[in-house]
Amino acid sequence: MVISIIGVGLLGGSFALGLREKYPHVKFIGVDASVVNQKIALAKGIVDEIATLDEALSISELNVLATPVDVINTLLPDMLDKLPEGATIMDLGSTKELICSLADNHPKRNQFVAVHPMAGTENSGPGAAFKELLENKNVIICGKEKSHPDSLGLVEAFLRDVGMKIHYMTPVEHDLHLAYVSHLSHISSFALGLTVLDKERDERAIFDMASTGFSSTVRLAKSSPQMWAPIFDQNKQNVSKALEDYIELLKKFKNAIDDRDTDTSLSFMNRANDIGRILAGIEKK
Amino acid sequence: MVISIIGVGLLGGSFALGLREKYPHVKFIGVDASVVNQKIALAKGIVDEIATLDEALSISELNVLATPVDVINTLLPDMLDKLPEGATIMDLGSTKELICSLADNHPKRNQFVAVHPMAGTENSGPGAAFKELLENKNVIICGKEKSHPDSLGLVEAFLRDVGMKIHYMTPVEHDLHLAYVSHLSHISSFALGLTVLDKERDERAIFDMASTGFSSTVRLAKSSPQMWAPIFDQNKQNVSKALEDYIELLKKFKNAIDDRDTDTSLSFMNRANDIGRILAGIEKK
Known part of the structure; x- marks a missing residue:
C-alpha cells in the first residue's frame, strides 16, 4: 500500500x-x-x-x-x-x-x-x-x-x-464548537502575548516577573500565523461571535473591578472555576 | 529560631x-x-x-x-x-x-x-x-x-x-508590571473558561473537542477567587488599563477577521510570535 x-x-x-x-x-x-x-x-x-x-x-x-x-x-x-x-x-x-x-x-x-x-x-x-x-x-x-x-x-x-x-x-456543529474550545483560546493567547509585548518594551521585565502561569496562558501565541489566519477566515462567523462573547465578558469583569464590585468578580471567578472539573477530564486523556 | x-x-x-x-x-x-x-x-x-x-x-x-x-x-x-x-x-x-x-x-x-x-x-x-x-x-x-x-x-x-x-x-513599578505579566493572564483565563462554559451547556462537547492547547490556556481559571479578587481590587488602576489594552487589541483582531483582512491578522500573530523567545527563557528557569 x-x-x-x-x-x-x-x-x-x-x-x-x-x-x-x-x-x-x-x-x-x-x-x-x-x-x-x-x-x-x-x-x-x-x-x-x-x-x-x-x-x-x-x-x-x-x-x-x-x-x-x-x-x-x-x-x-x-x-x-x-x-x-x-x-x-x-x-x-x-x-x-x-x-x-x-x-x-x-x-x-x-x-x-x-x-x-x-x-x-x-x-x-x-x-x-x-x-x-x-x-x-x-x-x-x-x-x-x-x-x-x-x-x-x-x-x-x-x-x-x-x-x-x-x-x-x-460540519456545522464542528465549526461552531471549535470556535469556542480551540479558535478562541488561540486568539486570546495571541492577543495576550501582544498586549504584554506592546507594554513591556524592556523584555527583561517580562523575563524576570512572569511566572509559569503566564507562560502557560500565552503558550499558544507561538502558533503558526500561516496556519491560523485561514482557519479564522474560514470560520469567521463563529469565531467573530465567540470573540464578541469573550470581549463582552471581559468588559463586565473590567467594570466589576473599576466599580470595586467584589461580589460580581467573585461570582465570575467561582463560575469559571467549574472549568477545573472539565480540565481534569481533558488532562487524563 | x-x-x-x-x-x-x-x-x-x-x-x-x-x-x-x-x-x-x-x-x-x-x-x-x-x-x-x-x-x-x-x-x-x-x-x-x-x-x-x-x-x-x-x-x-x-x-x-x-x-x-x-x-x-x-x-x-x-x-x-x-x-x-x-x-x-x-x-x-x-x-x-x-x-x-x-x-x-x-x-x-x-x-x-x-x-x-x-x-x-x-x-x-x-x-x-x-x-x-x-x-x-x-x-x-x-x-x-x-x-x-x-x-x-x-x-x-x-x-x-x-x-x-x-x-x-x-512598589509602583512592581504593580504596573504585574498587571501585565500576571494579573491580566489570570483574568483572560477566567473569562475564557466562562465564555466556553456559558456557550457549551453540554460539557461533553468541551470534553471531546478541547485539546491540550485549550487546557493550557484556561488552566489559570482554576485559581482561587478569594485570593485573586483582592489582588485585582488593590491593583485596580493598572489592571483596568491592562484589560483596556487587551480588549482594544481583541477588537482590532475581531475587525480584521470580520473584514477578511488577512494581512492585519497575520501581522498581529507574527508580532505575537515574538513572545516565544521570551517564553523560552521563562521555561528554562
Whole structure:
C-alpha cells in the first residue's frame, strides 16, 4: 500500500510516524511545497520518497491532505478530479464547513473523508512531528454518511491505529464548537502575548516577573500565523461571535473591578472555576 | 529560631517546606483562620505547632505573612504595633503599592520587608504546598532601602536558601508590571473558561473537542477567587488599563477577521510570535 502525506508538517508528519510503526510495509510518499520540509521529512524517516502531487495521487490508496486550510480548499477539488477509482482522500483541517461544502459538490464526494484530530502543539513543521502526538486524543469525522463505507472504514482503522478516539459530527456543529474550545483560546493567547509585548518594551521585565502561569496562558501565541489566519477566515462567523462573547465578558469583569464590585468578580471567578472539573477530564486523556 | 507562617496555604506552606530542609533546628509555627488548614499543615509537617497570631508574634524572629492581600492589609498595621524589637515581618502578597504604603506610615517600617515570589500554581491551600515550588523562581523585593539591613539580610538569605533569584523594584513599578505579566493572564483565563462554559451547556462537547492547547490556556481559571479578587481590587488602576489594552487589541483582531483582512491578522500573530523567545527563557528557569 502507498500512503501520501500532502503537507508534511507537525500533524501530517506525526500521523505518518504513528502509522509507520504499525505498518512497516506501507510506502509513504511526501508532497510539500517547501524544499526544507521535504529534506527534513526524508531525513527524519517520516516519508520514504518525495513526489509531485500528481505523481502521488496516481499511485496512492490513501492521500492525507494536511496543509493549512486555505491550501486544502485550493487543492481538494482538483485532487478529487484526478483521484483514481477506489482511492481515498482524507483531510486534517481545523475547519470543516467550507471544506465539506467543496467536496459535497463533487461527483467523487464519497471517496473523501473529512477529519479533524484534536491534537497539536504550538510548534510547526516536520521537525516538530513525533509519533505519539495523536495517541489518546480525540478526532472528529464530519459528514460520515457522505463517505463510502470503504473509504470511511480505512480512515477509521488508521485513526484508531495511531491511538485516537473517534467522534462524529456535522460540519456545522464542528465549526461552531471549535470556535469556542480551540479558535478562541488561540486568539486570546495571541492577543495576550501582544498586549504584554506592546507594554513591556524592556523584555527583561517580562523575563524576570512572569511566572509559569503566564507562560502557560500565552503558550499558544507561538502558533503558526500561516496556519491560523485561514482557519479564522474560514470560520469567521463563529469565531467573530465567540470573540464578541469573550470581549463582552471581559468588559463586565473590567467594570466589576473599576466599580470595586467584589461580589460580581467573585461570582465570575467561582463560575469559571467549574472549568477545573472539565480540565481534569481533558488532562487524563 | 522561631519562624511563624501566617496563612499556611500554597505559598506560605511551600516556603516553610523549602526552609525546613535547610534549617532542621528552626521551629515553625502556623497561624491560620481555617481549622482544616491548621490540621493539614500539622499533618503534612509544614509547621510544628499552631498558635494564635499574638502568641506567634511574641516569640518569632521572622513572621511570614502569606494570606490573601486584603487580609495582609488588615493584619499588617496591628502586627507592626505588636512586633518585638529585632523581629521581622515579611509579606508574600501579589500587590505591593498599598501594602508598602501602609507600612511606610508605621514607625517600625524598617522591620518590614515587602516580598513577592513569582511562583504559584492554580491550586491553593496547604494540601497543594510542596517544597520545590520556589526553586529557581524569581522573587521581587520592593522598597528595600526602607528595610533595616538586618531584616533585609535575613529575608534575602532565606529566599536564596529556597532557591529564589532576587530582584529589586519600587512598589509602583512592581504593580504596573504585574498587571501585565500576571494579573491580566489570570483574568483572560477566567473569562475564557466562562465564555466556553456559558456557550457549551453540554460539557461533553468541551470534553471531546478541547485539546491540550485549550487546557493550557484556561488552566489559570482554576485559581482561587478569594485570593485573586483582592489582588485585582488593590491593583485596580493598572489592571483596568491592562484589560483596556487587551480588549482594544481583541477588537482590532475581531475587525480584521470580520473584514477578511488577512494581512492585519497575520501581522498581529507574527508580532505575537515574538513572545516565544521570551517564553523560552521563562521555561528554562
